[in-house]
Amino acid sequence: MIEGKIVEFDCKIEKLTYPTGISENDFKIYTVRVDENKFPKIKQNSWRKYSIKGEMHELEYDVNYHIIAEELDDMKYGVTYKVNRITVDKPKSLDDMYKFLRSILTFKQAENLFSSYPDIVDKIINGDLDDIDLSKIKGVGEKAFSRIKNKIVDNFVLADLLILLGEDISISMVRRLYDKYTSVELVKKELSENPYHCLCGLTGVGFITADELILKLEKNKNLSFIENIKTSQGRCLYAIQYTLQKNEEEGHTRYHLKRLKEDVEKLVPEAEYNFTSCIKDEEMFHYEMVGNQLFVSNKSTYNTEKYIHETLVEGLNIKNEYDIDVSKYYSIDNVLLSDEQQKLLEVLCKENIVILNGSAGTGKTYTTKAVIEMLKGNEITFDIMAPTGKAAKVINSYTGVEATTIHRGLQYRPPNFYYNTKNKLRSKVIIVDEFSMVDIFLFKHLLEAIDFKNTKLLLIGDNAQLPSVSCGNLLHDLLYSKVIPIVNLSVVFRYDDGGLMKVATDVRDGKPYLDKNCNDKIIPFGENRDYHFVNIHKRETIDNMIGIYNQLLKKYDPKEIMVLTAYKKGEYGSIVLNNYLQMIVNKKQNHSNYIESESIKYYEGDLVIQIKNNYKAKEIINIKTGFDLELDIEISDKKVLIANGETGIIKTIEKDKIIIDFNDVLVVYSAKDMSMVNLGYALTIHKSQGDSVKAIILITPSSHTYMLNSNLIYVGLTRMKKRCFHLGDIKTVNTAVEIKANLERETWMKDLFKTK
Numbered sequence: 001m002i003e004g005k006i007v008e009f010d011c012k013i014e015k016l017t018y019p020t021g022i023s024e025n026d027f028k029i030y031t032v033r034v035d036e037n038k039f040p041k042i043k044q045n046s047w048r049k050y051s052i053k054g055e056m057h058e059l060e061y062d063v064n065y066h067i068i069a070e071e072l073d074d075m076k077y078g079v080t081y082k083v084n085r086i087t088v089d090k091p092k093s094l095d096d097m098y099k100f101l102r103s104i105l106t107f108k109q110a111e112n113l114f115s116s117y118p119d120i121v122d123k124i125i126n127g128d129l130d131d132i133d134l135s136k137i138k139g140v141g142e143k144a145f146s147r148i149k150n151k152i153v154d155n156f157v158l159a160d161l162l163i164l165l166g167e168d169i170s171i172s173m174v175r176r177l178y179d180k181y182t183s184v185e186l187v188k189k190e191l192s193e194n195p196y197h198c199l200c201g202l203t204g205v206g207f208i209t210a211d212e213l214i215l216k217l218e219k220n221k222n223l224s225f226i227e228n229i230k231t232s233q234g235r236c237l238y239a240i241q242y243t244l245q246k247n248e249e250e251g252h253t254r255y256h257l258k259r260l261k262e263d264v265e266k267l268v269p270e271a272e273y274n275f276t277s278c279i280k281d282e283e284m285f286h287y288e289m290v291g292n293q294l295f296v297s298n299k300s301t302y303n304t305e306k307y308i309h310e311t312l313v314e315g316l317n318i319k320n321e322y323d324i325d326v327s328k329y330y331s332i333d334n335v336l337l338s339d340e341q342q343k344l345l346e347v348l349c350k351e352n353i354v355i356l357n358g359s360a361g362t363g364k365t366y367t368t369k370a371v372i373e374m375l376k377g378n379e380i381t382f383d384i385m386a387p388t389g390k391a392a393k394v395i396n397s398y399t400g401v402e403a404t405t406i407h408r409g410l411q412y413r414p415p416n417f418y419y420n421t422k423n424k425l426r427s428k429v430i431i432v433d434e435f436s437m438v439d440i441f442l443f444k445h446l447l448e449a450i451d452f453k454n455t456k457l458l459l460i461g462d463n464a465q466l467p468s469v470s471c472g473n474l475l476h477d478l479l480y481s482k483v484i485p486i487v488n489l490s491v492v493f494r495y496d497d498g499g500l501m502k503v504a505t506d507v508r509d510g511k512p513y514l515d516k517n518c519n520d521k522i523i524p525f526g527e528n529r530d531y532h533f534v535n536i537h538k539r540e541t542i543d544n545m546i547g548i549y550n551q552l553l554k555k556y557d558p559k560e561i562m563v564l565t566a567y568k569k570g571e572y573g574s575i576v577l578n579n580y581l582q583m584i585v586n587k588k589q590n591h592s593n594y595i596e597s598e599s600i601k602y603y604e605g606d607l608v609i610q611i612k613n614n615y616k617a618k619e620i621i622n623i624k625t626g627f628d629l630e631l632d633i634e635i636s637d638k639k640v641l642i643a644n645g646e647t648g649i650i651k652t653i654e655k656d657k658i659i660i661d662f663n664d665v666l667v668v669y670s671a672k673d674m675s676m677v678n679l680g681y682a683l684t685i686h687k688s689q690g691d692s693v694k695a696i697i698l699i700t701p702s703s704h705t706y707m708l709n710s711n712l713i714y715v716g717l718t719r720m721k722k723r724c725f726h727l728g729d730i731k732t733v734n735t736a737v738e739i740k741a742n743l744e745r746e747t748w749m750k751d752l753f754k755t756k
Contacts (some may be wrong), residue, residue: 083687499526
């Protein structure tokens with residue numbers, strides 16, 4: 001690619017050539033018409049077309065655009081023009097306004113709108129919409145008017161902001177700034193007076209991105225700031241918040257003050273001298289001496305852990321005993337419970353808060369079923385909750401009792417929880433499964449909804465599994481608090497069968513289980529051969545995965561098969577593996593009807609996984625197909641949460657609508673929403689926690705050595721119900737099994753229980 005000179009020319013759109021499907025990406029390629037007499041130096045590409053590309057809004061046909069672009073010459077494709085700036089003349093006359101409306105609307109819509117509001121373009125540009133009455137405009141409803149508004153904003157308002165802020169800011173960021181502040185003047189004011197608050201407040205914009213952009217704006221003198229940015233207190237303050245946020249993303253709730261100061265100094269050396277004054281802001285930060293070390297955290301995070309501690313202690317001190325003959329429930333499905341399992345029934349009747357801790361194969365499911373039978377037999381109401389939809393579905397399949405996510409159990413409708421401090425849960429017992437996955441913020445909401453004078457709490461977990469993705473280490477901290485009553489299940493049933501339960505237990509205990517001298521390609525374990533180790537070289541991994549997956553498809557539905565790996569990226573990461581598996585499973589992947597997001601093409605029928613919490617998902621309550629075969633979707637006026645880790649299936653892709661079924665909850669996504677989704681055929685082991693499917697293919701190549709440990713492999717192995725095929729080499733696995741993950745996290749919780 002040969003970079004060239006900067007040129008200016010006018011053009012009209014001929015065709016959108018990329019993307020060909022639905023995409024949330026602002027990058028586009030258009031072929032355009034150029035007046036050769038006015039702009040004789042503009043060159044055509046290899047197909048004898050004029051071509052422009054770059055990040056830009058959706059351009060309209062029959063509108064004349066002014067382009068400033070860099071001429072690029074490619075040996076294969078010829079000349080194309082990379083757009084630096086694109087503008088369109090604002091309508092000056094009534095005739096110009098009408099022509100612009102005709103370019104974006106039908107003839108009747110444009111005529112009706114123009115006859116009612118001939119100055120509509122100016123009104124939208126100036127934000128003067130109070131006197132607009134859509135009932136007076138035939139054929140223009142809320143949706144059509146929203147589209148008109150967006151087109152005018154894109155073509156005129158955003159163009160002005162892009163010119164003001166320069167080439168360093170993306171059109172998507174400019175759009176979000178305008179959506180937040182609703183006028184160009186307010187955007188300029190907020191950026192000038194409080195730039196870090198302005199940009200860091202946008203979803204998806206972190207401190208590093210904001211800082212880089214703000215410094216460029218100052219250097220290029222695009223804006224006048226009220227203070228020196230490099231040395232400002234605001235810059236230091238947001239650097240502190242960013243560092244604490246990164247620390248929380250790694251699971252910790254507090255940070256050593258000395259290390260925090262060092263990290264902030266590396267980030268913003270010019271502004272570091274503000275550190276002490278910033279950290280003394282008691283409304284934002286909490287700092288405290290623990291032993292001989294000073295720790296600091298966000299005040300809200302500290303208050304969350306403090307609330308959890310105080311509420312649990314208060315709940316434990318309330319006497320709420322059940323007078324039940326528990327011996328009636330010592331046998332479940334004609335199986336006699338062990339002494340450890342029986343103990344839970346006794347402790348739960350006596351105590352208000354109880355933890356049931358047990359590894360895979362120790363009978364947590366049977367013990368839970370015994371609890372349920374006891375509660376049902378004594379007409380004691382209960383709710384079963386889990387941190388994810390997958391985990392809720394698993395415990396439902398094992399117990400036959402309806403289970404929900406914690407969010408749905410608390411009836412979360414963004415931004416509020418229906419059950420809260422003022423409106424408590426009615427049930428007498430709340431059972432939470434997969435508690436190791438619950439973070440401090442979600443647990444606080446649950447505790448707010450529990451009245452311990454009326455309700456008991458049973459927490460079920462496995463302390464060998466990975467802790468929550470978000471911050472906190474609740475199961476670990478509560479187990480070692482020596483305050484909460486604990487029932488530990490230690491006997492592993494079916495260990496002597498020699499199959500998966502033996503392998504998982506040995507892995508959990510850090511015992512290498514593979515014979516280092518074995519040269520067999522396939523090594524089966526157990527009487528029923530539920531676990532197979534496939535001893536392969538790294539280069540054979542993909543072919544073997546595909547071969548095993550194809551065999552499993554003869555017996556299982558794709559939803560019942562899960563491929564697991566340690567990494568998201570890389571040669572054997574979930575992204576690459578998903579591409580292979582999509583080609584095997586989804587026969588629609590050659591069709592033209594798809595949606596593209598983050599360079600991934602999604603088709604109807606694809607399995608997907610949510611990769612970040614979506615608090616504003618639009619739930620579908622009715623779908624109709626009109627006479628023109630277009631979908632008429634009725635959407636609930638209340639939003640639903642689609643949580644990080646939820647899996648779903650794409651049911652329909654039509655125009656700008658993507659309908660996804662997330663565990664029987666139908667939602668409609670736009671192309672932009674799909675940036676919160678990935679293909680779900682292959683998952684990282686972290687993402688799979690809480691799930692359970694019939695067949696697992698676990699991939700642990702030698703290239704993943706530095707990530708692998710006994711806890712990670714243990715979680716991967718224990719996702720299976722019937723069969724597990726483990727692909728790797730013996731040395732890598734045996735080495736990893738002897739490595740214990742450091743599940744310790746820096747939290748206030750453990751010290752709150754020690755000192756209070």
